Amino acid sequence: MNEDAPSAEVFEAPSHDEMIARFGRDLVNDFDLDDPAFNDKFDETLNYMVRKCPVVHSRVGRGYYLINTQDDVRRAAQDWRTFSSAKGYMPNRPEGLPYLMPEESDPPIHTKWRHVLNPHLSPRTVAGYEQPVRDDVNALIDKFIDRAECEFISEFGALLPGWAFFKNILGLPIDDLAMLVNGVEEGTFAPDPEVRGKYFGEVFAYLETHLAWRKTQPSRGDLIDTILAGVTYEGGTESPWAHKVSILVDLTFGGIATTTFVMASAIHHLAMHPDQRQLLLDDPSLIENAIEEYARFFPPVVALGRTCTRDVEVSGTTIPEGEFVMLTYAAASRDPRHMDEPEKIDVRREGIPHSTFGVGPHRCIGSNLARVELTATLEEWLKRIPEFSVKPGTEPTYVTGFLRSMRSLELVW
16 A cells, blocks of 8 residues: 655654554554544544555455545546446445435436436525525524523434425425434444344335325425436336335435534534634634535545446555445545645635535535535524533544444533
């Protein structure tokens, strides 16, 4: 493995041997996304990998590689013919788990679905949801502001993205949100892959039931009607029912599993850094740029997978045909070859080259909605609760795999 990547002046990456001693395993040849040490040393590990090892290998299960630099990640994400999504995005996938369309497909199938789905989440369409999202932000704040404290995740962060997506996009009842959030969390982070499969199955079953019910209802002209209408594949075959169900599951996972982490991490950062909070209070015009910087630094998607369709060389490492490869978006967004001091948060940073929302044909379809949610949260929260801090004696808790999640955040004001 190549260990000659340059280091930023403010970050001195430890040597390979030092990192093994510090981390407890060989990050280059024996990495594990689910290792608790990765969860605990998340930032340090990303900073090390992007500088010192552009490609790392995991021996866990069937094994996988991780590609870490921004240039390599972008090349791979755009080269879908070599790095195929058609065999899934998670390593060591549980047996029998259906593929999620369109995320786990390649063009032309992926292209056909994105063509009909994109208008429902376009900048123009999503702009119409800004006021309803702001109303929801304030409705959630109303429930705890007078207590002068809250547990941010359960009382706000895990709710707002689901409310925004369910109410505005899917028309699903928010009463069922808690069950789906739990299904998504356990389906992603449960230590046992088979348990993950069980929770995935519960989410599939619920959403399939809803989709079948909607099929009996008058058309609303919404996203679900578009899914039900389907697309025509090459050769004239119509998209099957199973693909339609998986489209809905994929969008639901994306809608409720990712924005929460950026949102909670931004609020935690501002709670811990009053000077940074004051910057945004004094100049709210910085919030738009701050959101990009927070998205870069607090990546909910650590890495998503591809399967090599041929032998390919990446930064001096040959990855054989058929091997599973993770594109480490989280590391790529900290590449010192593309920005100064990437391990620091700078809301005034110009031209923030992050890959948090993905790259290439599979770039996140919900990024416009995520930005609306994040903007409404920061603007309304700072207006109503300008002074806040982490509750004494507490600290946030995290869980990490191919996604990263904050599980608790106690705030007081």
